[in-house]
Amino acid sequence: MDIYNFGKELIVKAGQFVETRMTKEFKVDSKSNPNDLVTDVDKETEQFLYTEIQEKFPDHRIIGEEGHGENITDTKGVIWIVDPIDGTLNFVHQGENFAISIGVFIDGEPYCGLIYDCMKRDLYHAKYKQGAFLNDQPLAHAKNEPLSKSLIATNPKRILREATKDSFFNIMAASRSVRSYGSAALEFAMLAKGQIAALLFIKLHPWDYTGGQIITGELGYKTTDIHGNELPLLGTTSVISGNPEIHLDILEFFKNDKTLHDFHDDFHNL
Amino acid sequence: MDIYNFGKELIVKAGQFVETRMTKEFKVDSKSNPNDLVTDVDKETEQFLYTEIQEKFPDHRIIGEEGHGENITDTKGVIWIVDPIDGTLNFVHQGENFAISIGVFIDGEPYCGLIYDCMKRDLYHAKYKQGAFLNDQPLAHAKNEPLSKSLIATNPKRILREATKDSFFNIMAASRSVRSYGSAALEFAMLAKGQIAALLFIKLHPWDYTGGQIITGELGYKTTDIHGNELPLLGTTSVISGNPEIHLDILEFFKNDKTLHDFHDDFHNL
Known part of the structure; x- marks a missing residue:
């Protein structure tokens, strides 16, 4: 076998x-x-x-x-x-x-x-x-939808930090609504079914995202860290996953947030 | 019948x-x-x-x-x-x-x-x-659990307002974790099953909460607005529902938040 x-x-x-x-x-x-x-x-x-x-x-x-x-x-x-x-x-x-x-x-x-x-x-x-x-x-291929017409998933307690809240809150405000289910794997599964359009995490381990990343990748969903870089197989990282359009929409919010970038790279030893 | x-x-x-x-x-x-x-x-x-x-x-x-x-x-x-x-x-x-x-x-x-x-x-x-x-x-009777050991449900996008965020964020930070399912009725249903310990909303209508309030009330869960007052059958209000212990824990966070009280009473024409 x-x-x-x-x-x-x-x-x-x-x-x-x-x-x-x-x-x-x-x-x-x-x-x-x-x-x-x-x-x-x-x-x-x-x-x-x-x-x-x-x-x-x-x-x-x-x-x-x-x-x-x-x-x-x-x-x-x-x-x-x-x-x-x-x-x-x-x-x-x-x-x-x-x-x-x-x-x-x-x-x-x-x-x-x-x-x-x-x-x-x-x-x-x-x-x-x-x-x-x-x-x-x-499963059906990813459909492009902008952030403004989308449900997104994140863990609201994890983004209350001083360094993370500005960008994450702006993204939440610009979305249609926010969901939080308490399992990154099941949120990847909901992404794969088109039930949410994106998921955002400030810190995950490879065991949280590798299964979901491979499955949703087959359907055309993009998964990167907040910089737009590929995710590692060893170590921790941020995870932004969604259809190509919303993925770009979301990365735009992080682009000029130097406070977040500095915190992030330090947090993940990058 | x-x-x-x-x-x-x-x-x-x-x-x-x-x-x-x-x-x-x-x-x-x-x-x-x-x-x-x-x-x-x-x-x-x-x-x-x-x-x-x-x-x-x-x-x-x-x-x-x-x-x-x-x-x-x-x-x-x-x-x-x-x-x-x-x-x-x-x-x-x-x-x-x-x-x-x-x-x-x-x-x-x-x-x-x-x-x-x-x-x-x-x-x-x-x-x-x-x-x-x-x-x-x-369904089983409510079990008392403190906020620190509980999953709570709220809609994170709805509490980003200047007047609401301080108290709500402090409650989120003090909880074990936060969930958001996008249906107050189903969150009442999860409360009734003991799958979450509390739910918090800054604004609901009676059709969002009356069914759930009656069902969970039978099981010993408390439901009030942020002041601890009973909910109306006409008009809108905030909704805090949970087992008696967590309900008290949560109301404590609102007690001295005059900004929130003023916003709330104005928002709901109280």
């Missing part, structure tokens, strides 16, 4: 693992701050993914939100970038509205992207240059 | 009407501003509700988002307060994540509340002092 088909089966199996595991008790801890939660289910699901991938493809490497691949510093060979539960706060507080996200790269080039909405049993998937799908249905 | 059971059947029939109607072409217009949309489906669904209620109960009065009952100035007798599509932007852009909302009052006292998530076919309903239900399942 090739990597893509193996990945699709694997992510659904991992989703079944989460669904079963969450009905039993699990511990909730905090990581970098009291609102950055991790549960036993996050850790066990990452371990499940790690074990299955290693068993099938011993020479592949895995980078995960919960600690696997921390020491990886190059992108040679096959790398799986996995988020076992994207939207852990939703997982804990809502019991739904979270997803498993996987991006696979070969020598730093995208190979396939997978997002699985466990509770809805919706699998979003794409193999590079072969289109993107929701389950068995091909 | 009593009003409650009639209402439950009616709202599901109206949901079926929306589901069928939305598959055909419909016109989208703007109302108060280019982002305040209304569609033929909103108007036709309100007309459907109006006609059915009038046929069954000729002496009842109806107040609707799309114009019915505009001239009603008292709350005598039976009044149905209806929103045919709460979350019109989601209806237009997403084809889901909207709801029909109904609150029924007798001589100004709550009688029953109904919210129907058409696309999920989920009916939230409550008869005053008889508990609240999601379909046939009783």
Whole structure:
């Protein structure tokens, strides 16, 4: 079985693992701050993914939100970038509205992207240059729409910083309306379905965006950082994703914001 | 058939009407501003509700988002307060994540509340002092949680005003995280399920909140304006709803914000 088909089966199996595991008790801890939660289910699901991938493809490497691949510093060979539960706060507080996200790269080039909405049993998937799908249905190509006629998604609490708020608030004000769903992977999934036109984050990790970036890239959506630069596979960055028109509209707001640029580049060690 | 059971059947029939109607072409217009949309489906669904209620109960009065009952100035007798599509932007852009909302009052006292998530076919309903239900399942009583451990919902674009942003941003910063779903009725539904702990709006109409207020009130959630006052059945107001603990936490942020109070009372003609 090739990597893509193996990945699709694997992510659904991992989703079944989460669904079963969450009905039993699990511990909730905090990581970098009291609102950055991790549960036993996050850790066990990452371990499940790690074990299955290693068993099938011993020479592949895995980078995960919960600690696997921390020491990886190059992108040679096959790398799986996995988020076992994207939207852990939703997982804990809502019991739904979270997803498993996987991006696979070969020598730093995208190979396939997978997002699985466990509770809805919706699998979003794409193999590079072969289109993107929701389950068995091909997803439609991005339509150009300006910011003024669009719903955009962002996390309003994360942009309250002095350095970020001016540009982000101006973008919010210029949009039709703002949504916030608490899972970057599911916001990429909504972008892929055309339900939102753009998503904006001041800081994400590769496991938050690689799956979604590959899937939406197949549909013509653009994803860059606030400078318009490509996203890295290692490290953190800002993420601006949307149809080509809104993506340009949004980058325009950042262009002359030196305060934001300085903060951003320092924040992400650029 | 009593009003409650009639209402439950009616709202599901109206949901079926929306589901069928939305598959055909419909016109989208703007109302108060280019982002305040209304569609033929909103108007036709309100007309459907109006006609059915009038046929069954000729002496009842109806107040609707799309114009019915505009001239009603008292709350005598039976009044149905209806929103045919709460979350019109989601209806237009997403084809889901909207709801029909109904609150029924007798001589100004709550009688029953109904919210129907058409696309999920989920009916939230409550008869005053008889508990609240999601379909046939009783919903659980509110649990007290402080703001610091809670997900809260608000519309970030609506609180960017000079007069509102300080208090609202401080509340957002003090929360665990912020969500925004674009439908007050569905946010009340999520509150009723315990998926969010509070919702905050600087301006809503009675058709946005009466159904949700009655349903969540049955579960022990508190709903007031920013002053802590009861909500009116006629006119507009701010809406703060949540479990008793978080409701108090949030009101505390507004207490000494004279700028907000002045803006608010002027905005709502209080």
